[in-house]
Amino acid sequence: MMLGVWTAQTPQYQSQGDEGADCVSELTRLPGLADVHVHLRVPGGEHKEDVRSGTAAALAGGFTTILAMPNTHPPLVTLARLQAAQLQAQRESLCDVAYYAGASANHVDELPALGSCAVALKIYMDQTYGPLRIEGLATLLACFRAWPKDKPIAIHAEGPSIAVGIGLAAAFGRSVHFCHVSRRSEITLIAHAKHQGLAVTCEVTPHHLFLTEADLPRLGTLGDMRPTLAQQADVDALWSHIDTTVDCVATDHAPHTLVEKSSTASPPGVPGLETAVPLMLTAVVEGRLSMDRLVELMAANPRRIFGLPNQPHTWIEVDVGDTFVISQEGLHTKCGWSPFTGMRVRGRVHTVCLRGETVVRDGAVIPTARTGSVC
Ligand code: NCD
Ligand code: ZN
Ligand code: ZN
Ligand code: ZN
Numbered sequence: 001m002m003l004g005v006w007t008a009q010t011p012q013y014q015s016q017g018d019e020g021a022d023c024v025s026e027l028t029r030l031p032g033l034a035d036v037h038v039h040l041r042v043p044g045g046e047h048k049e050d051v052r053s054g055t056a057a058a059l060a061g062g063f064t065t066i067l068a069m070p071n072t073h074p075p076l077v078t079l080a081r082l083q084a085a086q087l088q089a090q091r092e093s094l095c096d097v098a099y100y101a102g103a104s105a106n107h108v109d110e111l112p113a114l115g116s117c118a119v120a121l122k123i124y125m126d127q128t129y130g131p132l133r134i135e136g137l138a139t140l141l142a143c144f145r146a147w148p149k150d151k152p153i154a155i156h157a158e159g160p161s162i163a164v165g166i167g168l169a170a171a172f173g174r175s176v177h178f179c180h181v182s183r184r185s186e187i188t189l190i191a192h193a194k195h196q197g198l199a200v201t202c203e204v205t206p207h208h209l210f211l212t213e214a215d216l217p218r219l220g221t222l223g224d225m226r227p228t229l230a231q232q233a234d235v236d237a238l239w240s241h242i243d244t245t246v247d248c249v250a251t252d253h254a255p256h257t258l259v260e261k262s263s264t265a266s267p268p269g270v271p272g273l274e275t276a277v278p279l280m281l282t283a284v285v286e287g288r289l290s291m292d293r294l295v296e297l298m299a300a301n302p303r304r305i306f307g308l309p310n311q312p313h314t315w316i317e318v319d320v321g322d323t324f325v326i327s328q329e330g331l332h333t334k335c336g337w338s339p340f341t342g343m344r345v346r347g348r349v350h351t352v353c354l355r356g357e358t359v360v361r362d363g364a365v366i367p368t369a370r371t372g373s374v375c
Contacts, residue, residue, distance in 0.1 A: 025319050025321050025322065026319060026320050026321035027317045027318070027319055027350055027351075028291070028317065028318050028319075028320060029315050029316070029317050030062075030291075030294075030295055030299070030315065030316050030317075030318060031295060031299045031300070031314070031315060031316075032062075032063070032064030032065065032299065032311050032314040032315060032316055032352070032354065033061075033062045033063045033064065033065075033277070033298045033299050033316065034063060034064070034065040034066070034067075034298070034299055034302035034303055034306075034308055035058065035061075035063045035065070035066045035067065035250055035251050035253070035273065035276070035298075035302070036066075036067045036154075036177075036203060036248055036250045036302045036305070036306060037067065037069065037179055037180065037203060037205075037250035037251060037252045037253070038054065038058065038066040038067060038068055038069065038251065038252075038253045038273065039068070039069045039071065039252075039253060039254045039255065039269070040054040040055075040066075040068045040069075040072075040089075040097070041054070041072060041255065042054075042072060042085060042088060042089075043072050043073065043074065043081075043084070043085065043088075044072050044073025044074065045072060045073060047257065047334070048255045048256055048257055048260075048334060048335055049255045049333060049334050049335065050092075050334065051088060051089050051092040051093050051097075052092050052093075052094065053332060053333060053334040054066075054253070054255075054273070054333065054334075055089075055092075055093045055094040055095045055097065055372055056094050056332040056365045057253070057271070057273040057274050057331070057332040057333040058094070058095045058273050059094055059095050059352050059354070059359050059360050059365050060273070060274050060332045060349065060360060060363065060365050061251075061273040061274045061275070061276055061277055061349060062276075062277045062316045062318065062349040062352060063095060063273060064095050064096060064311055064314050064316070064352065064354050065095060065096040065097070065098065065302075065303075065308055065311065065375070066095060066096075066097055066098075066273075067097075067098050067099070067100060067119060067120070067302075067306065068085070068089070068097055068098070068099050068100065069100055069122060070082075070099070070100045070101055070102030070122050070132065071102065071122075071124070071128075071129060071130030071131070071132050072085070072130075073130075073131075075102045075104065075130060075131055075132050076099065076100070076101060076102050076118075077101070077102040077103070077104035077106075077107045077110065077114075077132070078107055078110050078114075079110055079113045079114055079117065082099060082101055082114055082117055082118060083117065085099060086099055086117070086374045089372070089374050090370075090373065090374045091370060092370055093370060093371075093372035093373070093374070094359065094365070094367050094370065094371050094372050095354065095359075095371070095372040096309075096311065096354075096372045096373055096374070096375055097372060097373075097374055097375070098118075098119035098306070098308060098374070098375045099117075099118050099119060099374070100118055100119065100120050100121065100122040100154065101114035101115070101117070101118035101120075101121050101122070102121075102122055102124075102132050103121055103122065103123040103124075103132070103134055103139075103143045104132060104134075105134060105135075105136075105139045108139070108142045108143060108146055109146075111143065111146035111147050112146055112147075112148070115146075115147055115148035115151055116148070118151070119151070119152075119306055119307070119308070119375070120151055120152040120153065120154050120177070120306055121143065121147045121151065121152070121153045121154070122154050122155075122156070122179075123140070123143060123153060123154070123155045123156070124155075124156045125140075125155055125156060125157045125158075125161040125164065125165070126156055126157060126158045126159075126161055126226070127226075128156055128226040128268060129226070129254065129256075129267050129268050129269055137164075140164070140168065141168075144168055144172050144174070149174055151307075152175055152176070152177050152201075152305060152306060152307075153174070153175070153176050153177065154176075154177040154178075154179055155176060155177070155178055155179065156179050156180070156226070157178055157179075158182075158183075158186075158226070158227050159183070159185070159186065162178060162181075162186050162189055162190065163189060165178060165200075166189065166190070166193045166198060166200060169193070169198050169199060169200050170193075170196075170198055174199065175199035175200070175201065175305075176199070176200050176201075177200070177201045177202065177203070177247075177305060178190060178200065178201070178202040178203070179202075179203060179250070179252070180203060180204065180205050180208065180226075180227060180250070180252050181202045181203065181204050181208075181238070181246075182204070182205075182208040182227040182228075182230050182234060182238070183227070183230055183234045183237075184233055184234045184236075184237035184238075187202070187204075187237050187238055187241045187245055187246070188237070190202050190245055191241060191244070191245040194245060201247040201248070201301075201305050202245065202246060202247055202248070203246070203247065203248040203249065203250040204238050204242075204246050204248075204249060204250075205249070205250060205251060205252045205272065206249065206251060206272055206275065206276045206279045206280065206340075207225065207229070207252075207270055207272060207339060207340075208227070208229070208230065208234075208235065208238060209235065209238055209239065209249075209279070209283075210235075210279055210340070210343070211223065211229050211235075211339065211340075212229055212230060212231060212232050212234075212235055213228070213229045213230060213231060214232070215229060215339075216229060219339055221261050221262065221266040222261055222270065222337065222339050223270075223339055224261075224266060224268050224269075225252070225254065225268045225269050225270050226268045226269075228268075239288060242288070242289050242293070242297075243289065243293055246297065247297070247301045247305060248297055248298070248301050248302050248305070249276065249280060249294075249297045249298050250302070251271075251272030251273050251276045252269075252270075252272060253271050253272045253273045253333070254268070254269025254270060254271065254272075255269070255271045255333050255334060255335035256269050256335060257334075257335055257336075258335070258336065258337055261337075270338075270339045271331075271333045271335050271337070271338060271339075272338075273333065274331055274332065274333065274338070275326055275338055275340045275345075276298075277298075277318060277347065277348075277349050278324075278326065278345040278346070278347050278348055278349075279340065279343075279345055280294050280297075280298065280347075281294070281318060281320055281345070281346060281347025281348075282345045282346045282347060284320070284347070285320060285346045285347065308375060309375050311354065311355060312355060312356075313353065313355050313356040314353060314354050314355055315352075315353050316349060316350075316351060316352045316353070316360075317349075317350045317351040317352075318347055318348065318349055318350060319347065319348045319350045320346060320347045321346075322346070322347060322348040322350075323344065323345070323346045324344070324345065324348065325342060325343065325344050325345075326338055326340045326341055326342065326343045326344075326345060327341055327342075328341055332365060348363060349363060350362065350363060354371055354372075355371075357371060359371055
């Protein structure tokens with residue numbers, strides 16, 4: 001086995017050791033990763049995912065911190081509901097979890113209190129899964145006024161809504177984070193806003209980096225999510241901004257059961273926690289981004305943008321010599337499927353160490369009791 005050690009001082013990961021020609025395993029140590037966009041489905045959607053299954057999937061995928069979205073049933077738009085969700089995660093989570101508060105027109109008065117408990121505010125400007133959508137500029141203004149200035153606002157914004165979000169960031173002189181950016185025009189606009197010095201940041205998802213609408217005939221509703229899959233030119237634009245405009249790779253892990261996905265009212269959303277690292281490592285092996293950049297996109301930038309606490313004695317080991325075909329066997333997510341099934345990837349999460357405790361060994365999740373905490 002070869003062991004590579006990644007450090008901030010090491011410009012490229014370096015492989016060390018030698019075990020003979022028959023061993024293709026090549027372990028590289030990286031910091032614990034952070035996924036800023038995960039749907040845990042608690043409360044109300046526990047048949048899709050619960051805290052235990054979702055955080056097991058996170059650890060198996062190399063994420064030691066996840067940020068949980070508020071579009072639950074009921075949604076996390078009041079202090080009582082947010083604290084109940086945090087309490088449950090405090091009892092059950094295997095990795096560290098931080099919670100978004102949801103913006104809702106009927107509960108703007110709750111935002112100052114929510115602001116002291118949540119990691120960030122989530123505003124849904126466009127239609128997607130769940131009941132949360134803010135309509136009208138007046139409500140947007142009220143949310144921006146009420147949310148503490150030192151805490152980020154993340155927005156589900158598609159197309160022209162991104163221009164509105166940039167306008168609000170400029171007018172209020174505060175930072176705004178754009179979720180799952182997927183179109184060439186969107187990433188171009190965000191690049192322009194950054195060049196003007198505005199405090200905007202953004203994430204892209206693996207499914208928008210590795211799939212296009214050409215995959216839809218094959219995937220059917222399993223390829224349906226918001227934003228929808230785009231064209232190759234959009235995917236190319238996201239990759240061309242991967243070293244510059246893109247701040248984070250986030251999964252938008254949005255599990256729904258196969259029964260739900262094959263129903264007539266199929267909900268949008270795909271799981272992603274357990275496939276993101278193999279896909280991104282494949283891109284590293286193919287020379288589409290450096291290992292250093294992967295660490296920025298999946299660990300350093302998420303932690304900086306959302307002010308996440310440090311996790312001492314926490315790291316992961318990935319095996320970039322491990323080539324395999326993604327399958328739904330052995331997934332930890334309750335939904336039990338992946339839109340990437342059948343894709344050949346290079347790179348697997350081998351070991352995860354959280355605060356000195358080995359929680360994933362040879363790809364297997366070990367803990368049965370809580371090992372995470374709520375931040
Ligand atoms: C998400 C979900 O299922 O909660 N679905 C999706 O298609 N992305 C909601 C969202 O993130 O927009
Ligand atoms: Zn070996
Ligand atoms: Zn969204
Ligand atoms: Zn989402």
